[in-house]
Amino acid sequence: MRNQWGKPRALVLLTGLYVLWSLIPVAIAVQFSFNDGRSRSSWQGFSTQWYVGDPADAASVLYDPSLRSALTQSLTLAILTMLVATPIGVALAIGLARWRGRGAKPSNFLMLFPLVTPEIVMGVALFLVFDHLYDFIPFGTAAQFLGHVTFSISFVVIIVRGRLFAIGRDYEEAAMDLGASPWEAMRRVLLPLLAPALIASFAIVFALSIDDFVISQFLVGPASSVTIPVRLYSGARLAPPPSLNALATVLMVITIGAILVAGLAYKYFGKRFGGGDDSALETVGRFEI
Amino acid sequence: MPTNLQSAEYDTVGQKRWVWPGFAIPGVVWLSLLFLVPFYAIFAIAMGRIDPLLSRPVPEWNPFYWDPTVFADVLASLFGGQLGVVALRTVGYVFVACALCVLIGYPVAYFVSRKAGRWRWIWLLLILAPFWINYLMRMMSWVNLLSPDGQVNQVLAAFGATNLPDWLAGHHFVVILGLVYGYIPFFILPLFAALDRIDDATLEAARDLGANNAQTFWRVTWPLSRNGVLGGLVIVMLPMFGDYYTPNLLSGSPRTRMIGNTIDQFINQTTSQGAVGAALTIVLMFFVAGLMVYYLASINRATEEARR
Numbered sequence: 001m002r003n004q005w006g007k008p009r010a011l012v013l014l015t016g017l018y019v020l021w022s023l024i025p026v027a028i029a030v031q032f033s034f035n036d037g038r039s040r041s042s043w044q045g046f047s048t049q050w051y052v053g054d055p056a057d058a059a060s061v062l063y064d065p066s067l068r069s070a071l072t073q074s075l076t077l078a079i080l081t082m083l084v085a086t087p088i089g090v091a092l093a094i095g096l097a098r099w100r101g102r103g104a105k106p107s108n109f110l111m112l113f114p115l116v117t118p119e120i121v122m123g124v125a126l127f128l129v130f131d132h133l134y135d136f137i138p139f140g141t142a143a144q145f146l147g148h149v150t151f152s153i154s155f156v157v158i159i160v161r162g163r164l165f166a167i168g169r170d171y172e173e174a175a176m177d178l179g180a181s182p183w184e185a186m187r188r189v190l191l192p193l194l195a196p197a198l199i200a201s202f203a204i205v206f207a208l209s210i211d212d213f214v215i216s217q218f219l220v221g222p223a224s225s226v227t228i229p230v231r232l233y234s235g236a237r238l239a240p241p242p243s244l245n246a247l248a249t250v251l252m253v254i255t256i257g258a259i260l261v262a263g264l265a266y267k268y269f270g271k272r273f274g275g276g277d278d279s280a281l282e283t284v285g286r287f288e289i
Numbered sequence: 290m291p292t293n294l295q296s297a298e299y300d301t302v303g304q305k306r307w308v309w310p311g312f313a314i315p316g317v318v319w320l321s322l323l324f325l326v327p328f329y330a331i332f333a334i335a336m337g338r339i340d341p342l343l344s345r346p347v348p349e350w351n352p353f354y355w356d357p358t359v360f361a362d363v364l365a366s367l368f369g370g371q372l373g374v375v376a377l378r379t380v381g382y383v384f385v386a387c388a389l390c391v392l393i394g395y396p397v398a399y400f401v402s403r404k405a406g407r408w409r410w411i412w413l414l415l416i417l418a419p420f421w422i423n424y425l426m427r428m429m430s431w432v433n434l435l436s437p438d439g440q441v442n443q444v445l446a447a448f449g450a451t452n453l454p455d456w457l458a459g460h461h462f463v464v465i466l467g468l469v470y471g472y473i474p475f476f477i478l479p480l481f482a483a484l485d486r487i488d489d490a491t492l493e494a495a496r497d498l499g500a501n502n503a504q505t506f507w508r509v510t511w512p513l514s515r516n517g518v519l520g521g522l523v524i525v526m527l528p529m530f531g532d533y534y535t536p537n538l539l540s541g542s543p544r545t546r547m548i549g550n551t552i553d554q555f556i557n558q559t560t561s562q563g564a565v566g567a568a569l570t571i572v573l574m575f576f577v578a579g580l581m582v583y584y585l586a587s588i589n590r591a592t593e594e595a596r597r
Contacts (some may be wrong), residue, residue, distance in 0.1 A: 011400040018397045019415045025430035026422055041439050088316045095313025103310060107317050114324055116584040118577060120531035120549055124556055124570045125327035128334050132348050150323040153316055165595045211423050232425040236432045236538055248426035256421045
């Protein structure tokens with residue numbers, strides 16, 4: 001029974017090596033986005049030229065038309081998707097949590113299906129339907145937006161529903177005992193209690209959309225609809241300049257920002273309205289089997 | 290915990306019957322039009338006709354008129370043809386990558402959830418970090434490192450190696466390592482959650498009853514975490530089976546082609562082969578149908594438990 005609760009050195013070592021292996025390649029990619037030279041493998045000093053460099057040679061993220069357009073396209077899609085998918089998902093979560101009628105079960109399955117469908121299947125499905133049935137919707141931003149909302153809705157439902165179950169109905173019932181109408185109870189009691197989940201949903205949908213590759217690529221149209229991940233994919237093997245690393249780094253910073261906003265807002269609102277110990281990790285953990 | 294004992298009457302008393310389905314309608318309509326219909330379109334195209342003039346697939350929406358010719362060709366190629374090799378290779382890659390995910394991921398998840406002590410939150414942050422980094426960026430980083438004049442070869446050269454290999458020229462192990470690198474965080478996280486949930490008291494009880502470290506692990510911890518392992522495997526296998534970007538970026542050679550690459554080729558890179566692409570997608574779905582059902586059932590079960 002020796003070393004019962006002791007630190008197993010082999011485990012520390014293995015975990016440490018794993019973390020190094022998982023993060024060092026990315027750290028190197030970020031490092032070379034600041035390289036003062038065109039190489040992505042030999043370091044020539046620090047520079048921000050690949051981010052904001054000269055408009056004249058149009059080689060930086062800010063001035064290269066294709067990199068800049070990828071950045072704006074990704075941001076546009078993420079913001080549009082966030083604004084549309086979140087309200088639809090929240091309403092669907094409330095509806096599914098309380099609707100006990102005949103259509104409730106099939107609707108619930110319809111909501112779960114996109115979560116378990118491989119992205120490539122969804123990509124093919126959407127591509128074919130926009131190509132043959134909804135051919136009035138052009139490939140590019142419109143199709144990509146519709147696709148992104150479609151895969152985002154279910155994530156919102158899962159996040160919001162977890163919180164709905166945790167809240168229960170006692171607070172609304174109390175409000176109605178005190179004279180509120182059902183609608184007032186919902187607007188003035190339930191929605192504020194849902195605030196942390198709402199903000200987490202906004203941020204997570206934003207992150208899902210801006211990080212998406214498969215759907216964006218299957219539904220891509222004109223060059224202006226190329227997003228950052230699609231641009232990284234098409235450029236990675238063509239001996240690209242460090243500006244591609246800079247574009248990837250910008251995407252990483254935006255994603256981390258969105259996640260931080262979600263985490264902080266969740267904590268803050270959780271304190272204000274109680275029951276906010278439900279961490280984002282736990283939300284992901286709910287997918288666990 | 291608030292109870293939901295009165296909820297059955299509550300609906301009829303507090304809120305009108307149509308209100309809750311009304312909330313669900315926009316989402317249900319959206320998913321019907323943009324998930325169900327597209328899903329059906331895969332079948333309609335795979336079993337449709339080819340327009341002889343435009344040589345373009347024409348969907349057949351009525352299953353009574355479905356034409357299985359293309360689908361049969363794809364199946365013939367799957368059993369004994371070229372596609373069979375690709376399918377076997379895909380299964381092999383996924384199998385080896387999953388084994389490596391368990392071998393590497395289990396100790397990592399175990400350490401961070403149960404043994405990391407005071408610095409646990411830092412370790413947790415470090416194993417979560419890959420989630421915030423785009424998959425394509427992570428792959429691009431490896432393309433960088435493995436390119437002929439990349440850092441990996443620089444290090445090898447510094448140790449005096451000559452005759453440096455081109456890592457990106459179509460090596461099986463490079464693609465498999467890419468898959469492991471890409472998906473292992475998604476394996477570790479659910480496993481971490483499962484291991485984290487094991488009550489210390491259970492392990493103490495095992496020790497009080499005389500079990501040593503190894504016995505405690507194999508007879509208590511491992512069985513209690515098995516569902517976490519299965520869940521993590523399902524989560525990584527679903528995207529691995531449909532992956533095409535990892536082999537394309539890390540090799541691009543026909544030698545490492547997976548099912549996903551074939552689908553990508555017929556859908557994204559040609560205009561007239563949509564029916565073949567759709568038939569291949571159906572084949573892929575048969576491959577992963579069991580995984581999808583397992584995943585679906587488990588999310589559903591988790592929801593039912595949370596509702597109570």
